[in-house]
Amino acid sequence: MNLAHLHTMFRPTSIALVGATEEEGTPGPVLLKNIRESQFIGPILPIHERLTELGGLPVFKNIDTLPTTPDLAILCSEPESLPQYIRALGQRGVAGAVVLGCGFSELLPEDKARIENDMLIASRETGMRLLGPGSMGFLTPRAGVNASLAHCDAQPGRIAFVTQSDALFTTILDWAQSNQLGFSNFISLGDKLDFGFGTVLDYLNADPETRAILLYVEDIKNARHFMSAARAASRSKPVIVLKAGRTEQARKELARIASGPIGLDAVYDAAFRRAGMLRVSDTEALFDSVETLARTKPLKGERLAILVNGLSPGLLTLDRFIEGGGKLAELSDETKAALSDLYGDAPMLNCRADGCVGNPITLSPNAPPERYAQAVKILLKAKGIDALLVMHFPSALADGREIAKAVAKAAKRTRRLVFCSWIGGANADQAQEIFNAAGLPIYATSDKAIRAYLNLVHYRRNQELLVQTPASLPSEFEPDLDAAQRVIATHGTGQLPLAAVLELLRAYRIPIIETRTASTPDEAASIAQELGFPVALKILSPDLACKSRVGGVILDLDSAEAVKAAAKSLPNRVLNEAPHCAIQGYIVQRMGRRPKARELALHVDYDPVFGPYISCGRARVLAPLFPSQSHSPAVALPPLNMALARELVTRAAVLPLDDSRFDISALCLTLCKLSQLLLDLPTLQHIQIDPLCVDDHGVLALDASASLLADFDASDALAIRPYPRELEQLIQIRSGKTLLIRPITPEDEPAHWDFIAKLSAEDLRFRFFGLIQTLPRAEMIRLTQIDYDREMAFIAIDREASETLGVVRGSTSLDNQEMEFAIIIRSDIKRQGLGRILLQKLIDYAAARGCARIIGQTLIDNSAMAALATALGFTVSRNYDDGVFELSRDL
Incomplete structure (x- = not known):
């Protein structure tokens, strides 16, 4: 994708109107009016076969007769003519076109599909971008462009x-x-x-x-x-x-x-x-x-102070804020003293007898403008306050307009977030003009103000979640991929037999209770004897998502006779509730004595838009016990790491995270195992573990199911590209040491800090084009948490010492034509050939993904880098103005 085309399209210097007329009720008059009134200064070029003039402008018969090539075309013509216009405009070099909805609603579905396909082919052939069809257009106000059907600018x-x-x-x-x-x-x-x-x-x-x-x-x-x-x-x-x-x-x-x-x-x-x-x-x-x-200014923290002229409104606002998950600022002794001194003989309503000021900071209903202003100044200087909500309720003895002026002036130079709520008709209208002019947000109610602030808080928390460094998976977790692939190869498609599902879970080290299947009551009794009593007996059917709901589970059977009798009665019990289900036999399990465990359900399913997803919620069998509660499970997109898995468990709200009775780490690891299973076995369409017991001993699956789709590849359907394990490679450097080259992961952040710490000042200067003392954490996050769809970073690892020895990075342009690289090797292991190996690895990767060239820069005094680039086929040219070598190689 070429952003230059979009930039030209959305900031045009000339516009063609194709098919526009002056007929009332058509787009032409509105478009022409909007373009002119937006102060667009470029040429407007109407095109129509039958008209000679439009709104005082000369009309051109066709695209070939235009005196200049427009940056943007707006298509108002009938649908059947659109493909030919798009092809002609694209061949002329037009960057983009807005396709309005003229006539599309009247088309038959098959005709609409045909025309749209022809339009897309014409667009792809010429490289011209299309906005629409059915678009209202767009506005770029700073460029003076209103290319839309809007009723105002x-x-x-x-x-x-x-x-x-x-x-x-x-x-x-x-x-x-x-x-x-x-x-x-x-x-x-x-x-x-x-x-x-x-x-x-x-x-x-x-x-x-x-x-x-x-x-x-x-x-x-x-x-x-x-x-x-x-x-x-x-x-x-x-x-x-x-x-x-x-x-x-x-x-x-x-x-x-x-x-x-x-x-x-x-x-x-x-x-x-x-x-x-x-x-x-x-x-x-x-x-x-x-x-x-x-x-608003960017939010640096969450701690809010509330200033209001009334105790009751302040308390109601406080309730709303705390219930929404807000964090109230704690006032320091210094701030409390300053506020107490400020009021003297006119104390605040929520100032205790000992003079201790609370939050909300409550002024008297008749507090004058200067008192508001002084309180705002004190609070904006105070430590421990990140944002300030100033509220005012109308009073006959206080001028809301003057108070708004005082607040706006007091908050003028602060770097902290200040927002306001002025309640009441005239009181609010007058204040709104003042705060709008001052650039302060104002809300008609305190609820709106709190909701808007909490939106910022939740956005900030979302961002913080994304930059958490996840805990590494346990080194002992190594799935038996060969065993899992044998299971998949044996069963082509459809529902997997229970035995196959159990093999899959065992291959990925997911604990499951000892389980056997039987065809007859006698076989079930014999198996129960082998497992040891007591046992649970379940009906075996691919049609039942929850066996307990239809009477398909009998627990605590303590003898062979009891198992045989239960097995004989079980099919009739089930068929009475689910007459159409297919019964294939029985499941016999030894009773797991985990009385304090919670039962959950983990699912992997497929969404038609975002592909595979993982959910965590309450076990199906427990849902009827909580009829007043929501049972919607929490959902996450794979791939998961431990941090993302913990966030999923937090949202599921089925376990207290800080309770030692439940091994949350074991649950998070199980979710990560399911995620990895999905990535390794792409024909899996559905997996269900329900119920999964969780207690202080870990997790234990009591039942599971899975299904395959022969032509289904979950890895292609994933909305987020997973870790590309296929790019891992073992290499040997000149010293004879064997290293692992692999893509970087978020879990590498701690090792990457150590890697940076062992670089010399000169190597840091060469890599970052200047002297640096330390990297901000935000930069380290950017370096270790990458999007494999857009960038790549290969690190070389000494697995024995668990150390990073070198890294090469490549960032692709949005049209995938160019990759820009950077490389650095740890200062104490140079001249081992590692730099050459890493850079060649990136060159091969760039070529494999279809990039046309790979480019880079290095400082002019970095002769070693220039020599390496030359040896690997780069063209090296000196840029005297910037003091760098420009490196480029066609692929």
Whole structure:
């Protein structure tokens, strides 16, 4: 993907209007009016076969007669003519086109599909990008472009809004105009024929004028591209998403109008969270997010102080804040003393008899402007406070407008986040003008203010979660991959027999209770005798997700006679509840005496949008015991590491994480094993462990099932590219030592700190193009937590000493044509040939993924690097202005 085409398209210097007329009710008059009123200064070039003039502009008969090549075309013509126009515009060199929805709603589905396919072929042949069809267009206010069907213009700002909804396109625009909020970009995607959210996220991430991104999503077509782009964007700027389809009824409606699969809402939720985005629940929350992101400073911490002129409103606000998971600031003794001294004979309402000030800091209802201002200054200087909410409720003896002026002035130069809530009609309207001018967010209610702040807090927590260094998997965990692959090879497709499922779990070291199967009551009794009593007897059927629900489980059988009698009665019990299920025999298990264990359910399933996902929740058999509680399991996308697995368990809320009665690490490791099983065996479509017992002894699976799909490859369907194990390689350096070269992982962060510490000052200067004392942790996270879809880092490891000895990195351009590399070898093991081996490894990798060239830079005095590059076929050219060698090699 070439971002230069999108940049030209969204910031055009000339625009062609294809098929536009002046007929009332058609797009032509609106488009022409919007383009002109947005102060667009470039040429506007109407194209129409039958017209000679449009709005005072000369009309050109066809694309060939244009006096200049436009950057952007807006297509208003009938659907049947669109493919030929797209091909002609692309051949002329137009960067991109907006395809409106003219006539598409009247087409038969098969005709619509044919025309869209022809449009896409024409676009691909010429390289011209298409926004739509069914797009309302876009606005780039700072560039003076309103190439849309919007009813009003937008002010310049630092927030981008991208939507699939025509109604939200106009609604958000109208709301923002009335609230004096601006946008960097305002884009209607339409049907996303050529590009969708992933491509736009890449463009907006690279846009220096965009500080935050808002999305309204109905469906996603390319999940892996979306996840890769969303993860990259959310690391550098807030990305907030509103997604329709939380209920089954809404999903059915979306499925009726969407061009692709809809997917499960819980999986969308997991994807947004994994990408580091924040999901909001409704349009009101989206409006509040615009207000917050447009006017707030970045949040450095979570500790909130609340300043309010009334005890009861303060307490209600406090309840809302704490219930939402907020963290209240603790006032220092110094801050308390300053506030107490400030009020003298007019104490605050929540100031105790001993003079100790609380939080919320409650002023009297009639507190004057100067008292508000002094309190704000004290709180903004105080340690331990990251953000301040200032609230005011109307009073006949206090002027809300003057108080707003005083607060705005007192907060003018602070680096901390300050936001306000002024309650009441006239009181709020007057304050809003003042705070808007001061760049402070203001909310009509305290609930809105708290919700907006907590959105920022949750976004920050999402980001912190993504940069946690995960614990390493135990070194003794090594799955028996050969045994697992034999199981898969033996069974082509469909439901796996229970014995095969048990073999899979054993191959991945997942503990499971001793289990045997029997065909007859006599065989069941004999097996029970061998296992030892007491035993559990279960019906064996591929059709039953929960055997207990249909009477298919009998526990604590203590003799062969009891087992035989139970086996004879069990089929009838089950068939009475589930008459159509196929009964294949019996399952006999020794009773596991774990009375204090909790029973959970772990599942691997497939979503049509994001592919395989893993869920953790309460065992099915327990659900009827908790009828008033939600039983929706928590969902996560693979691959999982220990940190991500722990976060999944936290959200599942089925176990207390700090209770020694439950081995949470064993549960997290089991989730990681399931994730690895899924990656290693890509034809697995479904796995279920239900129930899984968890106690202080670890985990124990009591029942499990799995199914295969012959032509199904879960690894290709994964929304996040997993660790590429196939790139691991053993090599030998000149000293004779054998090293492992492999892709870097987040778990390598501690070893990478040690690696950096052992580099000489000169090697650090060569690598980072300057003297550095230490790396910020954010940079180390960036170096160790990479997206294998977009970048690669190969590290050389001495496995005996568990040390990193060298690393080579490559970052690909978005169109995959170019890879930029950097390399560094530990200072004490140079001249061992490791640098050459690592760089050749990266060259081979870049060629294998289809890059056209590999490039790099090194300082002019780094003669060793220049010599290595020359030896490996790079062209080395001197750049005197920058003081570097430019390195380049075609692949």
